[in-house]
Amino acid sequence: MTLIKTNYNRRSFLKVSAATGGGMVLGFNWLTSCTPSGQEMLSIPDSWFDINAFIKIGENGVVTIMSPNPEIGQNVKTSMPMIVAEELDVDWKNVIVEQAGLDTDNFRRQLAGGSQSIRQGWQSLRMAGATARRMLMEAAAKEWNVSTSELTTENGTIYHKSSNKSIGYGEVSTIAAGLDVPEEVELKDVKDFKIIGKSKKNVDGSGIVKGEPLFGLDYKRDGMLIAMIEHPPAFGMKLKSMDARVAKSMPGIVDVITVQTEPEDKQWSDTNAFTTLVVVLGNSTWEVMKAKKTLKIEWEWDTRPESSDDHEQALAKLLEKKPDEPGRKDGDPEGAFRKAAKVIEKTYSAPFLAHNTMEPMNFFAHVTAEKADLVGPIQTPQYLRKSVSSILGLPEENISIMMTRMGGGFGRRLYGNFGVEAAVISQKIKAPVQLVYTREDDMTQGTYRPAYKVKYRAALDDENNLIGFHVRGTGIHGGPVFANRYPAGTVDNYLAENQTVESNISTGAWRAPRSNFMAGAEQSFLDEVAEVAGKDPIDFRLELFDRAINDPVGEKNDYDPKRYAGVLKLVKEKSGWGEETQGVYRGVSAYYCHNSYVAQVLDVIMDKGKPRVKKVWCAVDCGIVVNPEAARNQIEGGIVDGIGHAMFSSLTFKDGAPEQNNFDSYKLIRHPEAPMEIETFFVENGIDPTGLGEPSLPPIMGALANALYKATGERLYKQPFAQQDIVLG
Amino acid sequence: MAIFNLNVNGKQNQVDVEPDTPVLWVLRDHLNLVGTKFGCGVSQCGSCTVHINGVAVRSCATPVSMVGNQKIVTIEGLSRNANHAVQEAWLEHDVPQCGYCQAGQIMNAAALLSVNSNPSDEEIESAMSGNICRCGTYIRIKAAIKTAASKMS
Numbered sequence: 001m002t003l004i005k006t007n008y009n010r011r012s013f014l015k016v017s018a019a020t021g022g023g024m025v026l027g028f029n030w031l032t033s034c035t036p037s038g039q040e041m042l043s044i045p046d047s048w049f050d051i052n053a054f055i056k057i058g059e060n061g062v063v064t065i066m067s068p069n070p071e072i073g074q075n076v077k078t079s080m081p082m083i084v085a086e087e088l089d090v091d092w093k094n095v096i097v098e099q100a101g102l103d104t105d106n107f108r109r110q111l112a113g114g115s116q117s118i119r120q121g122w123q124s125l126r127m128a129g130a131t132a133r134r135m136l137m138e139a140a141a142k143e144w145n146v147s148t149s150e151l152t153t154e155n156g157t158i159y160h161k162s163s164n165k166s167i168g169y170g171e172v173s174t175i176a177a178g179l180d181v182p183e184e185v186e187l188k189d190v191k192d193f194k195i196i197g198k199s200k201k202n203v204d205g206s207g208i209v210k211g212e213p214l215f216g217l218d219y220k221r222d223g224m225l226i227a228m229i230e231h232p233p234a235f236g237m238k239l240k241s242m243d244a245r246v247a248k249s250m251p252g253i254v255d256v257i258t259v260q261t262e263p264e265d266k267q268w269s270d271t272n273a274f275t276t277l278v279v280v281l282g283n284s285t286w287e288v289m290k291a292k293k294t295l296k297i298e299w300e301w302d303t304r305p306e307s308s309d310d311h312e313q314a315l316a317k318l319l320e321k322k323p324d325e326p327g328r329k330d331g332d333p334e335g336a337f338r339k340a341a342k343v344i345e346k347t348y349s350a351p352f353l354a355h356n357t358m359e360p361m362n363f364f365a366h367v368t369a370e371k372a373d374l375v376g377p378i379q380t381p382q383y384l385r386k387s388v389s390s391i392l393g394l395p396e397e398n399i400s401i402m403m404t405r406m407g408g409g410f411g412r413r414l415y416g417n418f419g420v421e422a423a424v425i426s427q428k429i430k431a432p433v434q435l436v437y438t439r440e441d442d443m444t445q446g447t448y449r450p451a452y453k454v455k456y457r458a459a460l461d462d463e464n465n466l467i468g469f470h471v472r473g474t475g476i477h478g479g480p481v482f483a484n485r486y487p488a489g490t491v492d493n494y495l496a497e498n499q500t501v502e503s504n505i506s507t508g509a510w511r512a513p514r515s516n517f518m519a520g521a522e523q524s525f526l527d528e529v530a531e532v533a534g535k536d537p538i539d540f541r542l543e544l545f546d547r548a549i550n551d552p553v554g555e556k557n558d559y560d561p562k563r564y565a566g567v568l569k570l571v572k573e574k575s576g577w578g579e580e581t582q583g584v585y586r587g588v589s590a591y592y593c594h595n596s597y598v599a600q601v602l603d604v605i606m607d608k609g610k611p612r613v614k615k616v617w618c619a620v621d622c623g624i625v626v627n628p629e630a631a632r633n634q635i636e637g638g639i640v641d642g643i644g645h646a647m648f649s650s651l652t653f654k655d656g657a658p659e660q661n662n663f664d665s666y667k668l669i670r671h672p673e674a675p676m677e678i679e680t681f682f683v684e685n686g687i688d689p690t691g692l693g694e695p696s697l698p699p700i701m702g703a704l705a706n707a708l709y710k711a712t713g714e715r716l717y718k719q720p721f722a723q724q725d726i727v728l729g
Numbered sequence: 730m731a732i733f734n735l736n737v738n739g740k741q742n743q744v745d746v747e748p749d750t751p752v753l754w755v756l757r758d759h760l761n762l763v764g765t766k767f768g769c770g771v772s773q774c775g776s777c778t779v780h781i782n783g784v785a786v787r788s789c790a791t792p793v794s795m796v797g798n799q800k801i802v803t804i805e806g807l808s809r810n811a812n813h814a815v816q817e818a819w820l821e822h823d824v825p826q827c828g829y830c831q832a833g834q835i836m837n838a839a840a841l842l843s844v845n846s847n848p849s850d851e852e853i854e855s856a857m858s859g860n861i862c863r864c865g866t867y868i869r870i871k872a873a874i875k876t877a878a879s880k881m882s
Binding site for chain 2: 072073074075199201202204205206208209210211212213214215217218220226251284285286287289290356357358359360405406407408409410436438439629630633634636637638639640641644662663664668669670671672674675676677678
């Protein structure tokens with residue numbers, strides 16, 4: 001048992017008590033997903049008692065747990081309430097999960113990004129459950145006139161063993177709601193967990209398979225207009241003039257307007273190349289779509305148009321330039337390369353990528369003179385509120401944001417320009433609006449995964465020891481190199497450099513930013529270095545980890561070499577690495593990001609002359625796994641996503657315009673190209689949980705390239721691999 | 730504008746829309762059946778899959794004027810209480826991540842099983858290749874289709 005001071009959150013809990021009576025959740029009642037987590041329907045209580053911002057308990061013992069963070073498919077709407085329920089000590093069958101709206105008084109970090117929801121919510125979610133449990137016990141102690149220390153709880157019931165008394169949480173919840181928040185609460189030991197670590201089904205699963213209105217695009221309100229935008233067709237262009245006479249005369253069209261959408265007080269999340277937009281407003285989506293096609297718009301150049309050839313040249317040129325300051329330098333790298341017996345040098349590159357969430361960007365807004373009411377899919381509601389406040393000239397407290405379930409995020413919905421746009425449009429047209437992007441609007445809008453190029457050099461001595469390592473990265477925008485990541489710390493002479501190319505193309509975080517390129521490049525390179533050194537690729541990596549464990553170079557290494565080597569050893573054992581099977585070609589990879597360690601072995605077979613991923617073996621160390629089956633699903637999804645983007649996807653430019661705008665020209669991985677099997681192994685170590693939504697994606701690109709090399713004899717340096725005539729599936 | 734009488738999920742509905750309006754937008758905007766999803770608008774992703782006379786079609790590229798007396802079934806009408814074998818298998822395998830494409834995947838899978846009660850892996854992959862899952866739940870989808878097939882036979 002762990003004692004934990006509640007002081008950190010005490011003020012906010014007290015504030016909640018003052019706001020009880022149901023008040024704090026009113027206004028956010030749309031989409032209150034009253035889906036019981038169990039199979040049976042629960043009887044909804046007559047009244048609820050707010051114990052704290054996370055927990056309401058009904059008189060019959062049914063518990064509502066608020067899920068504070070946006071749900072983008074990473075399962076937080078199930079896994080975060082599981083953590084609260086664990087410490088509250090209730091039966092999961094009696095739990096209803098409800099999505100919270102943006103409420104910064106009561107919740108911390110309501111953000112979906114960086115695989116951090118569980119990691120950063122771990123303590124506060126446990127504390128919320130434990131605090132409520134303690135208050136319910138104190139209420140029962142008062143009732144029975146005994147000491148709280150004599151009481152125990154189990155599955156929502158409080159017991160006083162010596163007098164053989166018991167009482168349900170629901171029966172004391174009204175008293176508990178009026179008690180002071182305890183100064184100190186006890187947290188469970190990991191070994192006593194009953195909910196955490198046991199697979200629970202997605203709380204929205206039933207709604208999803210029934211087609212219930214869970215997503216942003218499904219939201220409707222009386223009098224709501226549909227709004228669609230037209231943004232410039234190329235980066236570097238801006239609006240010159242517009243003729244909307246035909247559109248305005250079409251059936252169902254209410255108006256065609258232009259809007260400025262750049263907030264004065266910009267947040268990091270305001271990353272948007274197109275801030276002057278033409279907007280068509282009408283009564284139904286199809287009418288607006290048709291009218292949009294009739295617009296006659298003149299665009300003019302504002303900045304110079306760029307093409308993919310320009311990008312390629314700019315990245316290659318910068319890669320040859322030595323930056324003024326290295327990101328990290330250990331020892332004497334150039335000296336090591338001068339005296340090396342062998343030097344291996346390889347350059348890797350990857351294109352811009354669109355996020356392509358299946359649900360295109362959209363948002364609902366209703367702005368009046370006094371307030372703004374926003375509903376929709378957003379990973380960063382807190383930042384959207386700041387931007388909306390700035391652009392509308394309304395105080396933040398007059399702006400409400402309700403997060404819907406999101407049809408994917410992958411980083412795109414960190415950047416809430418569509419929410420700002422919906423608000424500006426509603427303010428101007430003085431009506432509730434739902435802004436809807438077409439797929440083409442979405443794919444050509446920007447905020448792409450940056451295009452990257454990285455050059456690796458490795459120096460081996462005449463006994464094939466790694467004596468020097470040099471990585472230099474460039475990107476549009478932002479260099480991709482993590483200076484303190486492996487193999488930093490394993491080699492005496494090390495140099496890491498990063499440089500950025502400026503561009504008018506907007507870029508942003510895309511699932512596992514930078515890692516989504518670096519892992520594939522680094523792990524392909526190490527595979528090649530191991531081959532030149534005549535060493536088994538796993539043994540070669542483990543040798544380096546041994547150095548980092550026993551005698552690390554430098555003090556800033558951002559990984560734990562024991563845990564890193566641990567997943568590699570685990571996947572080696574589970575996959576039976578080293579046993580050759582006729583017709584099976586294997587690649588290995590390992591990477592650390594989002595505080596978690598992943599190692600993978602990927603098996604390729606040749607099927608009718610084409611490579612096919614037969615199986616992926618994946619070892620993961622992300623500490624405690626809250627919801628194992630959902631965690632496996634995340635790992636599998638990251639692997640499929642990584643294989644797909646490394647193989648097939650690319651966004652290219654000609655004269656500033658994206659050359660792909662829908663799924664007929666932009667290829668995403670489909671059923672026949674997915675691995676036939678993925679098996680995941682989690683390290684059980686009882687360490688507090690770390691990231692899970694992103695870490696399985698980056699390394700798989702390396703495992704794939706290494707296996708394809710074995711199958712085809714071709715090393716792959718340039719994503720997407722399909723452009724090198726490698727076909728999959 | 731023109732009046733169309735549509736049989737959707739066993740009920741007759743009258744809508745007054747342009748004849749070229751895709752069934753997708755008739756369902757979503759006029760009949761408030763939003764389970765059928767908009768993904769691409771050009772029959773490339775399968776999120777909008779519905780059944781017309783039992784056949785899986787992409788509703789985003791099917792004009793309402795082509796439907797006539799044919800029967801439309803959407804995800805909302807696939808079963809009464811989410812108890813179609815495919816829906817049950819989806820829950821059993823906890824398939825969805827974001828969930829957005831899954832209505833289309835389920836409708837396509839149900840149509841496949843109605844004509845091929847015991848599809849091979851290759852037949853499943855081929856029949857499902859028009860349905861993109863951006864979250865990458867393909868392996869679970871395949872497993873769920875096999876479970877549904879075994880329960881239906």
